[in-house]
Each structure stands twice: as C-alpha cells, then as structure tokens.
Amino acid sequence: MGMRYLTAGESHGPQLTTIVEGLPAGMPLLLEDINKELSRRQKGYGRGRRMQIEKDTAQIVSGVRHGYTLGSPIALVVHNNDWKHWTNIMGAEPLEEGQEDEVKRKVTRARPGHADLNGAIKYGHRDMRNVLERSSARETTVRVAAGAIAKQLLSLVGVELVAHVVEIGGIKANVDPSMSFEALKDMTENSPVRCADPTVEEDMKAAIDEAKKNGDSIGGVVEVIAKGMPVGVGSYVHYDRKLDGKLAAAIMSINAFKGVEIGIGFEAARKPGSEVHDEIAWDQEKGYYRKSNRLGGFEGGMTTGMPIVIRGVMKPIPTLYKPLMSVDIETKEPFAASVERSDSCAVPAAAVVAEHAVAWELANALIEQFYSDRFEAFADEIKRQREYAREF
Ligand SMILES: Cc1cc2nc3c(=O)[nH]c(=O)nc-3n(C[C@H](O)[C@H](O)[C@H](O)COP(=O)(O)O)c2cc1C
Numbered sequence: 001m002g003m004r005y006l007t008a009g010e011s012h013g014p015q016l017t018t019i020v021e022g023l024p025a026g027m028p029l030l031l032e033d034i035n036k037e038l039s040r041r042q043k044g045y046g047r048g049r050r051m052q053i054e055k056d057t058a059q060i061v062s063g064v065r066h067g068y069t070l071g072s073p074i075a076l077v078v079h080n081n082d083w084k085h086w087t088n089i090m091g092a093e094p095l096e097e098g099q100e101d102e103v104k105r106k107v108t109r110a111r112p113g114h115a116d117l118n119g120a121i122k123y124g125h126r127d128m129r130n131v132l133e134r135s136s137a138r139e140t141t142v143r144v145a146a147g148a149i150a151k152q153l154l155s156l157v158g159v160e161l162v163a164h165v166v167e168i169g170g171i172k173a174n175v176d177p178s179m180s181f182e183a184l185k186d187m188t189e190n191s192p193v194r195c196a197d198p199t200v201e202e203d204m205k206a207a208i209d210e211a212k213k214n215g216d217s218i219g220g221v222v223e224v225i226a227k228g229m230p231v232g233v234g235s236y237v238h239y240d241r242k243l244d245g246k247l248a249a250a251i252m253s254i255n256a257f258k259g260v261e262i263g264i265g266f267e268a269a270r271k272p273g274s275e276v277h278d279e280i281a282w283d284q285e286k287g288y289y290r291k292s293n294r295l296g297g298f299e300g301g302m303t304t305g306m307p308i309v310i311r312g313v314m315k316p317i318p319t320l321y322k323p324l325m326s327v328d329i330e331t332k333e334p335f336a337a338s339v340e341r342s343d344s345c346a347v348p349a350a351a352v353v354a355e356h357a358v359a360w361e362l363a364n365a366l367i368e369q370f371y372s373d374r375f376e377a378f379a380d381e382i383k384r385q386r387e388y389a390r391e392f
C-alpha cells in the first residue's frame with residue numbers, strides 16, 4: 001500500500017489542514033524543511049495583495065516526535081492570517097437573526113475560467129462563495145506542505161528535484177539545456193525564475209506589469225526535473241500503475257494547468273524515431289544509461305534512471321480586472337465581471353507547486369515498491385535495487 005494525503009480548508013477559513021498517511025517510522029523530519037518550501041511558494045513577481053497578508057508557516061500537530069516520523073498519520077496545519085477579516089462571512093455557525101446584512105452579499109456572478117458556475121450548478125450553491133473558497137489555489141499551500149515531506153523522503157534516498165520557469169507570457173527563459181542539474185538547483189534556490197540572460201527576467205516582469213496595467217493576466221510554462229530515481233519504478237503491466245501517467249495527472253490537477261509534456265513531449269510528433277528514442281549504454285560506474293534523455297526519464301511507464309523531465313502549461317489567471325462578459329445567476333442578466341483582488345501572474349509559485357506535486361508521486365511510487373514500516377529498511381531496499389540494476 002502506498003501513501004495518501006487529504007487536504008481540507010477554505011481560502012478564507014481559519015486554516016488549511018493536511019493529513020499524510022503511510023510514511024515509514026524513523027524518518028528525520030524538521031518543521032523548517034516544510035516552512036522553507038512554503039515560503040518559496042509565496043514568492044514571485046505578479047502576485048496580488050493576499051500574499052502580503054499571509055506568511056505561511058506550518059504547525060505539525062501529530063505523527064512526528066523529536067524530529068522523527070512515528071509511522072502514525074502526520075497532520076499539518078497552516079493558519080490563514082486573512083481569516084480575521086472573514087470570520088463573519090466564513091463562520092461555521094448558522095447566522096443569527098439580522099446578521100445576514102452584516103455578511104457580504106452572495107456571490108452570484110460567475111467568473112469565466114474559474115470553477116464558479118460549474119461548481120454552483122453541480123453542488124446546488126446559489127452563493128458561489130461556497131465554490132470559490134475551495135476551488136481557490138490557496139489549497140496548494142498544504143499540497144506543498146505534503147510534498148515537502150515527500151521531498152525530504154526523496155532526498156534521504158538520493159532523489160533531488162528542481163523546478164524552474166520555462167516561459168512567462170511567451171517570453172522564454174532560455175536556460176542552457178546543457179547546464180548541470182546542480183548548477184540549475186543552485187541558480188533557482190531563491191527563485192524558480194532564472195533566465196540565461198538576466199535582462200529577460202526584467203522583460204518578464206515588464207510583461208506582467210503590462211498585463212496588470214491592461215487589467216489582464218498572463219500564464220506560462222514550468223519545468224520540474226527529478227534526478228536520482230532508481231530504474232524500474234512504476235510499471236507497464238497495467239494502465240494505472242504507469243508512473244508517467246500519475247505524474248501527468250498530478251500536474252494537471254494543479255489549478256490553472258492545461259497541458260503536460262514529458263521529455264521533448266509534443267516535439268516528438270514532429271521528429272523521426274531516430275531523433276526521439278535514446279540509445280542505451282552501460283558502464284561500470286553508472287550501470288545502464290541512455291546517451292540522451294529525450295524521453296524524459298520514462299519508457300513503458302517506468303523510470304529509466306535518467307532524470308525525469310516534466311513540463312506543465314499554466315493558463316493566465318482567470319480573474320481579470322478587464323472584465324469578460326458573464327451571467328448573473330440571480331437575474332440571468334449579462335454583466336461585465338469586476339474584481340477586488342487577484343494575482344496577475346502566479347507562474348513562479350506554480351513551479352514550486354508542480355515540484356511538490358511531482359515529489360509526492362515519486363515518493364509514493366518508491367513507498368509502493370520498496371515499503372517497510374521502518375525508514376532505514378526502506379532506504380536499504382532502494383540501495384539494493386540500485387546495485388542490482390547496475391549489475392543486471
Ligand atoms: C499559485 C496559484 C495562484 C492562483 N491565483 C489565482 C488568482 O489570484 N485569481 C484567480 O482567479 N485564479 C488564480 N489561480 C487559478 C485558479 O485557481 C484556477 O484557474 C481555478 O481554480 C479554476 O481551475 P482551472 O483553471 O484548473 O480550470 C491561481 C492558481 C495557482 C496555481
């Protein structure tokens with residue numbers, strides 16, 4: 001059995017919660033490992049005022065003692081600072097007489113591109129706040145917290161990840177593809193936005209400013225690279241065991257993501273097979289390896305041992321200051337959507353989310369394949385697999 005996690009929490013409710021279950025006992029885990037990732041998710045040019053209100057830090061409320069996992073479920077909580085402005089609007093208790101006027105009026109105007117209308121119809125909510133509170137990407141805070149635990153597990157068994165922004169609003173970062181993983185990791189330590197030419201980063205910022213000035217928003221492409229996965233994780237034997245499929249689903253599940261590529265991805269459609277597949281070689285030190293990595297670390301739904309390279313496309317933020325036309329569900333009248341507060345670009349934050357979504361799937365795949373209730377035995381099993389695969 002693998003790991004699992006649940007998240008709960010509304011964007012303007014008191015807190016976000018995650019429960020992570022299925023981790024072996026005895027794994028070192030520090031709160032600072034999680035908080036470091038939460039703070040990375042909050043950075044990035046183009047975010048709205050909400051990010052100035054929140055200073056995301058987690059609290060571990062179960063499953064860890066004196067810096068080690070216990071094998072019991074790990075529960076984490078992140079408090080929403082903004083909650084204090086929303087206590088009446090978001091309270092769990094029924095409203096008292098006369099209180100209705102105090103709370104903000106119902107949200108009845110659906111934003112194109114958001115979950116508002118479909119969610120309202122599906123769940124029968126006449127107040128779309130009941131939809132937007134949970135469909136908000138605020139939830140990605142605790143996905144990152146759960147992913148940070150996964151990242152810690154991966155790092156302890158020799159798997160490292162890096163995430164970076166490939167393009168924003170059509171402006172490409174043009175990071176040198178031959179750059180080493182370690183150099184890319186160093187370069188993106190403080191920000192996933194790093195461009196071959198630093199002036200390009202300024203161009204990206206200018207494009208975000210321009211979009212904002214026009215009441216618009218822009219999207220982009222992010223890339224996650226994971227290095228050090230052992231060979232043969234995942235499986236070809238059944239569709240739902242294919243690890244590349246699980247990773248694609250994980251990326252697509254992030255708010256506003258519209259496409260996924262592994263390796264050269266869509267480019268493979270335009271190239272002959274001889275320029276797509278990677279030649280196989282062996283040497284004493286590395287064991288089996290590929291001379292190139294155009295397939296991004298996967299053959300047959302299983303890891304090849306080469307770096308996993310996965311990209312995701314984030315659409316522009318749907319809440320726009322320049323209104324798009326929509327319909328009010330109370331009056332059925334058309335209206336031009338207006339907004340109080342929103343991000344104009346969240347691609348850098350989304351890169352950090354993508355990294356953690358990938359980390360979760362990779363850690364889970366390792367747990368499924370090499371599980372032990374004791375972390376040490378689990379890590380030893382992975383070491384043995386590496387030796388076995390090298391000599392095979
Ligand atoms: C980090 C991050 C921040 C986001 N910020 C906003 C925002 O401020 N306003 C907004 O309308 N959408 C924002 N989104 C996107 C919406 O959450 C998303 O478009 C919406 O939930 C509908 O889901 P879908 O786009 O996947 O169909 C953000 C997404 C991410 C990943």
Ligand SMILES: C=C(O[C@@H]1CC(C(=O)O)=C[C@@H](OP(=O)(O)O)[C@H]1O)C(=O)O
Pocket residue numbers: 011048049050051054135136137138140141255341342343
């Ligand atoms: C709160 C976060 O992102 C939010 C995601 C979001 C949306 O609609 O997805 C809308 C905005 O929320 P608000 O309306 O409160 O400003 C963003 O700030 C976060 O990333 O932590």
